[in-house]
Amino acid sequence: MELKSKKAQPAKFKLPEVRCFWCNRLLFRGIVENVEIKCxxxxxVQYIGSYHQPVPLQDGSQEDELRQSR
Known part of the structure; x- marks a missing residue:
């Protein structure tokens, strides 16, 4: 009986894990530009990436409008 030698396997690229901020459940592995995901x-609901949603302020204006006026 002839034994087969194990072939060298290339190192697998390990994708970063993204976990829920609140309960630490694994949501996905990978790299994304922008994503909204619900645990x-x-x-x-979590926003991951460089996406920025303006935050409404109490007076009805938005945070982004306030920054632009300064």
Missing amino acids: PRCNA
Whole structure:
């Protein structure tokens, strides 16, 4: 009986893990530019990437408008 030698396998690129901020559940592995994802365990919605949504202030204006006027 002849034994086959194990072939050298190339090192696998390990993708970064993205976990829920609240419950630490693994949401996905990978690299994204912008994504909105809802955790199936705790239902928290998370924005990942450089996407920035203006935050409404109490007086009805938005944070981005306030920054531009300065």
